[in-house]
């Protein structure tokens with residue numbers, strides 16, 4: 001293989017980053033093994049004993065709430081001989097019990113009981129955490145968003161998130177209680193392509209009028225309306241292609257970025273929901289309330305596995321499976337103490353845009369699959385990401401750059417970060 | 428409306444299990460023959476089609492669903508399937524809907540006149556990839572203008588909470 005550093009040029013990347021299994025293995029180790037990875041939300045495990053299972057990269061982990069009320073992220077691996085302990089997507093348990101020889105563990109991972117313990121030498125220390133379900137090296141949360149890092153050292157979560165912290169805050173602050181609840185189910189789907197295709201797509205406004213033509217043709221885009229009982233999605237004229245450029249993209253250190261708000265995004269109106277708007281203003285002040293209601297961003301990317309959307313507010317989690325197969329999970333965020341109609345509208349809209357049978361996301365997945373099938377073709381070994389190169393403008397009040405909406409700045413920004421993870425110690 | 432009309436005669440009290448099965452078979456045929464507009468016409472104006480995203484999902488309002496279409500959304504979905512540049516359906520998915528174990532259920536909901544349960548097996552094929560979906564199906568039916576129509580149709584796939592591939596054709 002060519003040296004890792006040779007794979008990323010200022011305006012292009014080598015196709016092997018999407019195709020080569022050994023590069024995928026290295027990504028799991030060097031990116032997913034080091035970065036802060038979004039694991040889940042505290043509202044998914046509200047009570048002591050609650051747990052859910054997921055993966056960091058390809059490693060099985062459990063997010064649990066111990067009897068002390070604290071949240072733990074544990075490797076889902078028995079301290080005895082290594083079997084997966086929690087076999088369900090989520091649940092509530094007094095303790096975790098391994099199916100193989102019956103070792104049991106507290107929800108903080110420490111051993112609770114070992115059958116026939118007398119058969120072990122007295123030297124064996126069953127309080128040793130390494131014989132339990134081991135905690136991942138670092139765990140931290142921001143407003144209920146639980147992140148974990150498999151690296152013992154590195155930037156703190158706050159340093160890592162940087163300006164993206166504000167994006168999480170924008171959504172949480174739409175709740176009169178300042179909290180979101182991830183209790184609206186999940187859209188779960190896969191695509192036959194590389195995980196980076198999904199991360200790149202989240203801030204790719206160049207594709208929208210073309211990929212989604214069958215649903216948005218004639219410059220039309222879905223518009224959600226505030227009805228809880230009908231799945232009425234009216235359409236709104238406007239948004240010619242030039243619109244997407246005016247929308248803008250912003251890119252930051254860490255591979256993070258976001259794009260500007262969509263043409264059909266509009267704030268919740270004071271006329272329709274006066275009590276709700278008043279509650280937000282009381283909590284945040286009128287200025288911040290207006291800011292969060294009419295967020296100036298659409299999709300925010302927290303590299304490498306998390307996307308947030310402000311319009312139909314949801315969390316998107318990317319779980320790589322192999323170099324050419326990826327799982328995606330889309331969770332609506334409910335605003336605690338907000339009118340039901342607002343939360344239900346989001347859920348209804350997400351069915352249209354992000355279900356496995358959606359009218360929108362399926363277009364993107366088709367494109368990701370076609371990338372995976374097209375790239376092995378010879379002719380060029382390079383993937384061109386040069387749109388808008390050199391046009392990015394440094395931001396005045398933040399470390400970062402802005403460019404026109406259809407520019408590929410966010411993609412180049414991801415590869416800059418990719419290289420800094422992958423290139424470390426490489427030639 | 429040829430299919431619906433062919434069962435016009437059967438829209439008499441009460442619905443027999445044979446007539447219910449015929450209705451379901453003909454509905455399945457409309458989908459397999461890509462007669463989506465006629466399929467949509469089987470629904471009452473307030474009718475909906477629901478495929479939950481988990482087995483015991485209590486309602487389609489508070490949690491996301493794989494499909495939750497009223498007639499408006501069905502229309503949008505069908506227009507998209509007919510669009511000349513619906514990239515994800517070029518070539519389109521072929522389907523075979525197999526309907527079996529048809530039973531009339533005793534607990535008819537107030538909005539309907541009959542509740543029919545069935546098992547559904549749907550084979551889909553697109554671009555060298557064949558998949559099979561299976562599930563439990565409920566049709567709430569009501570008579571309108573001498574025809575049986577669908578008030579709601581609910582399909583609970585056995586793998587509804589799995590990581591799914593893209594879906595295009597209603598089950």
Ligand code: FES
Pocket residue numbers: 078079080081082083098099100101102103
């Ligand atoms: S592997 Fe878990 S108890 Fe033996």
Ligand SMILES: [Fe+2]
Pocket residue numbers: 201207208211212360364
């Ligand atoms: Fe898209």
